[in-house]
Amino acid sequence: MVTMEKIVSLCKRRGFIFPCSEIYGGFANAYDYGPYGVELKNNIKKLWWEKFVHQRQDIIGIDGSILLHPKLWEASGHLTGFNDAMVDCKECKKRFRADHLVKKIAGEDMEGELEEMTKILREKKVRCPDCGASDWTEAKNFNMMFQTEMNGIEDKVYLRPETAGAIFINFKNIIDSMRVKIPFGIAQIGKAFRNEIIAGNFIFRTREFEQMEIEYFINPEAKWESLFDEWLNLQEEFIMEIGAKKENLRKREHPKEKLSHYSKKTVDIEYKYPFGFEELFGLAHRGDFDLSQHSKYSNEKLEYFDAENNKKFTPHVLEPTFGVDRALLVALLSAYNEEEIKGEKRIVLKFPKEIAPIQIAVFPLLRNKPELVKKAKEVYEQLKPEFICEFDDNGNIGKRYRRQDEIGTLMCLTIDFDSLENDDLTVRDRDTMKQERVKIKELIEYLRNKLS
Ligand code: GAP
Numbered sequence: 416m417v418t419m420e421k422i423v424s425l426c427k428r429r430g431f432i433f434p435c436s437e438i439y440g441g442f443a444n445a446y447d448y449g450p451y452g453v454e455l456k457n458n459i460k461k462l463w464w465e466k467f468v469h470q471r472q473d474i475i476g477i478d479g480s481i482l483l484h485p486k487l488w489e490a491s492g493h494l495t496g497f498n499d500a501m502v503d504c505k506e507c508k509k510r511f512r513a514d515h516l517v518k519k520i521a522g523e524d525m526e527g528e529l530e531e532m533t534k535i536l537r538e539k540k541v542r543c544p545d546c547g548a549s550d551w552t553e554a555k556n557f558n559m560m561f562q563t564e565m566n567g568i569e570d571k572v573y574l575r576p577e578t579a580g581a582i583f584i585n586f587k588n589i590i591d592s593m594r595v596k597i598p599f600g601i602a603q604i605g606k607a608f609r610n611e612i613i614a615g616n617f618i619f620r621t622r623e624f625e626q627m628e629i630e631y632f633i634n635p636e637a638k639w640e641s642l643f644d645e646w647l648n649l650q651e652e653f654i655m656e657i658g659a660k661k662e663n664l665r666k667r668e669h670p671k672e673k674l675s676h677y678s679k680k681t682v683d684i685e686y687k688y689p690f691g692f693e694e695l696f697g698l699a700h701r702g703d704f705d706l707s708q709h710s711k712y713s714n715e716k717l718e719y720f721d722a723e724n725n726k727k728f729t730p731h732v733l734e735p736t737f738g739v740d741r742a743l744l745v746a747l748l749s750a751y752n753e754e755e756i757k758g759e760k761r762i763v764l765k766f767p768k769e770i771a772p773i774q775i776a777v778f779p780l781l782r783n784k785p786e787l788v789k790k791a792k793e794v795y796e797q798l799k800p801e802f803i804c805e806f807d808d809n810g811n812i813g814k815r816y817r818r819q820d821e822i823g824t825l826m827c828l829t830i831d832f833d834s835l836e837n838d839d840l841t842v843r844d845r846d847t848m849k850q851e852r853v854k855i856k857e858l859i860e861y862l863r864n865k866l867s
Contacts, residue, residue: 425762429821429822431822432618435447443622444621456739459742459770464602466656475593479580479584481608482563483575488560490708490709498557502532504545513532516536520535521535557612574608577626578628579630582601602628602629603627609622618740632731635702635728639733646698650696650698659746663687677704680700684698696736697735703732710729763820763846765845772822774803775804775824775862777791777794777827778806778827782809791808815827825844827843837852840852
């Protein structure tokens with residue numbers, strides 16, 4: 416079983432993900448994406464956009480601002496309700512999520528029930544995970560929005576805690592400028608910021624992260640149940656396309672009594688991380704809450720005109736939401752393999768071909784033979800416009816294979832002495848490690864067939 420330690424170490428060693436501000440001692444459980452991490456992340460986002468925007472006539476994309484009008488957060492309820500429960504250990508002064516501590520004991524979510532949480536922590540003498548004491552403050556609400564200031568604006572300004580808000584406030588622009596017909600969706604990918612009480616588990620919970628969200632607008636009178644199931648299946652399908660196995664996924668429906676008053680149904684898709692089943696994606700039926708609230712606070716009508724039935728209405732919305740960083744973590748966990756080859760350990764990331772950060776690595780067999788290096792560079796130059804390639808002449812060939820396996824490169828191409836005679840090269844497949852000779856003039860066609 417892959418552990419988080421193995422993933423974290425490989426990510427740093429091989430240039431996927433680095434601790435943020437490491438030369439200053441690290442910062443706030445945050446991470447920076449390195450050269451292979453950013454390729455992987457871009458591929459995941461590209462796959463998502465392709466699946467949900469380019470391949471669908473009913474969904475269009477936007478890219479909204481991170482800093483939005485402060486009134487938006489009043490209307491959406493984030494100012495008063497976007498809270499997590501915090502509790503401090505009186506002994507060591509460390510701060511924790513009260514609901515997480517209680518969940519470990521009582522095994523259930525207790526969002527919002529502050530008094531009950533305080534009671535459980537004290538009566539069950541829950542120990543501080545840090546110092547072991549059992550002396551807690553009262554559980555209190557903590558608003559998770561990051562606040563900032565803006566020249567010329569008197570109100571407090573916030574970094575958006577989710578991308579969804581920018582979609583709702585562009586509803587009218589989309590209706591007025593595009594020829595959308597209900598049901599239709601608006602999609603967006605972008606950064607979100609939450610002042611989490613505790614960030615942790617690597618990139619699972621950070622304070623700055625990315626989301627891929629869709630607001631899918633439907634007729635309030637339409638049957639939504641089958642659409643809801645369809646969206647859940649699509650969310651599962653997407654994570655399986657980037658490598659997750661079905662047996663590591665499960666759906667958790669939020670109990671009816673814990674749903675917001677406007678929501679008809681909310682389901683989390685959970686993944687079995689090394690630290691247990693936790694949320695990966697979510698799907699919520701949000702009724703007409705968002706459009707109605709923004710309409711009320713902005714005095715703009717946010718309605719849809721159904722020309723066929725000559726009727727105006729405020730659409731309801733289904734909200735499938737995907738975390739980019741959690742998807743990337745799942746891609747890494749799913750791809751990680753350790754194999755034993757002739758008594759030696761091989762670590763290989765078996766990413767699906769659509770998301771592998773590097774598709775092809777080109778090597779000269781020996782770096783001190785200029786004729787091999789020259790030919791390998793020619794091949795690399797030829798492939799570069801079409802494929803994501805890397806030229807590698809560092810260390811011996813065994814080391815290069817090991818490095819390329821660890822970053823999940825799909826194919827390694829080696830120019831050797833026979834290549835100079837026969838104008839061909841060796842192609843080595845990442846998963847089977849089988850090698851075959853391919854003529855250089857047939858190479859591009861060969862790679863197109865293998866990689867498309
Ligand atoms: N608009 C709905 C919404 O934001 P959410 O469940 O709060 O719903 C959506 O967040 C997704 O964003 C989650 O399913 C998760 O993948 C990701 N996410 C939320 N908080 C995160 C955090 N602190 N770090 C990384 N990803 C996070």
